[in-house]
Amino acid sequence: MKIKQQRFITSTAAVLMVCLLVSGYFAVAQSGSSDDPLVTQSYLDAVITPKAMQTAENAANAQANTLSARINELSQKLNESITAAAAAVASDETFLKRVSAAGGGTAADSGTWRSLTLSAGQKVYLAAGAEVVLRSGAATCVESGGRGLVNLSEVGELSEGEALDLYALYTATTQSAGLQATERTKVLISGDYSVA
Secondary structure: OHHHHHHHHHHHHHHHHHHHHHHHHHHHHHOOOOOOOOOOHHHHHHHHHHHHHHHHHHHHHHHHHHHHHHHHHHHHHHHHHHHHHHHHHHHOOOHHHHHHHHHOOOOOOOOOEEEEEEOOOOEEEEOOOOEEEEEEOOEEEEOEOOEOEEEOOOOEEOOOOOEOOEOOEEEEOOOOEEEEEOOOEEEEEEOOEEEO
């Protein structure tokens, strides 16, 4: 009787173990489904997605900053190259001849270009049709009869107080329009003028 009782207990224990193993398998196999997810949607929305978005935004900002710094560096190098080239042209002795040939000579004294150095505050009044090129320094436009200087290099007109561009060719369309130096300035003039 004891052997039968032991076999019954062993058989029952074996059946219970099999049942536990089968139910454990199904419990593990069903986890991660849409009914019982391993990671909840709220966890994704509240934790994972914001972290991923912040990481992507930081990487994009870092790349943009690097690109912006490179563009600024290249722009500065280009400006330095242009300034150096302009200074080389301005110091070139043949510059006067080039300007004279390009100017065409609409001034009364056509074809003759004179170099003039002005102190800060000095004004140059041009005859109608006279031409001027700012070689160095800085100057602003002086109007006459509501008209300033015409920029022949860029086809535009300067009004009272507007700054002249270096190496641009200007002409006076009215008598006594001109320029005023705001610092030590060198200009080339073709045509009649007076200094005040």
